[in-house]
Amino acid sequence: MLIRRHALRAAFTSLVPLALLGVLTGPADAAGAGWPEPAPVITRVETKAPVVFITIDDGWTHDAAAAKLLLERHVPASLFLLPGAYSYDAGYFHQFLDQGPSRVENHTVDHPDLRQLDEAGQRAQICGARDADLAEFGDSPRLMRPPFGFWDETTRTVARACGAKAVVGWTHDLTTWTETPAMPELKAGDIILLHFTGGLEQDLRRVLDAAGAAGLKPAPLRDYIRD
Numbered sequence: 001m002l003i004r005r006h007a008l009r010a011a012f013t014s015l016v017p018l019a020l021l022g023v024l025t026g027p028a029d030a031a032g033a034g035w036p037e038p039a040p041v042i043t044r045v046e047t048k049a050p051v052v053f054i055t056i057d058d059g060w061t062h063d064a065a066a067a068k069l070l071l072e073r074h075v076p077a078s079l080f081l082l083p084g085a086y087s088y089d090a091g092y093f094h095q096f097l098d099q100g101p102s103r104v105e106n107h108t109v110d111h112p113d114l115r116q117l118d119e120a121g122q123r124a125q126i127c128g129a130r131d132a133d134l135a136e137f138g139d140s141p142r143l144m145r146p147p148f149g150f151w152d153e154t155t156r157t158v159a160r161a162c163g164a165k166a167v168v169g170w171t172h173d174l175t176t177w178t179e180t181p182a183m184p185e186l187k188a189g190d191i192i193l194l195h196f197t198g199g200l201e202q203d204l205r206r207v208l209d210a211a212g213a214a215g216l217k218p219a220p221l222r223d224y225i226r227d
Helices: 002-019 064-072 090-099 119-137 153-161 200-213
Strands: 051-058 078-081 103-106 166-168 191-195
Touching (some): 051 200, 064 090, 064 200, 090 119, 191 200
């Protein structure tokens, strides 16, 4: 399953920027249906502050070296976790909340393409992950990342209904899968996507070094997105 997810992630990476462009209006019948205002879709933050945002997805690999680096450098990472990925070793992630500024965010229950699900199916995935995160960590996620970066208008309204103040994409995917990606010129407000893989420590060091060279520092993403 993990290999399949990695293959899908690599196949869809080139399509993600197109899928995440802009913030659209809600469905025409949203108000009549009693749905909340759709959550905005964010791929970077408009800010003049010299900050970047580190986000780390999934959670299947619990690497001690990566954890040590995150804690020693006091990195405020947004951890978009799958409940199944933390259920067998939740303590690995508790340390980030207990000893550092990181926060756990919503990445659905089973990592599906949400566009293939109706409203009830998306609600089960997004609200289900919210409930699991709250039960395990005592902190309700405030941000939601759709698997593969794929979303539709239902995703935006369901995400808001399930407590998310934004649907979060990314500016740069700098995860090393089969090859190490080229490092772009990082700019203030960029959202960096990484994954809990065996190469996370090296990926983190590359990003932190590049951010430092650009005069930027990691900041907590939640704090830069309005409710």
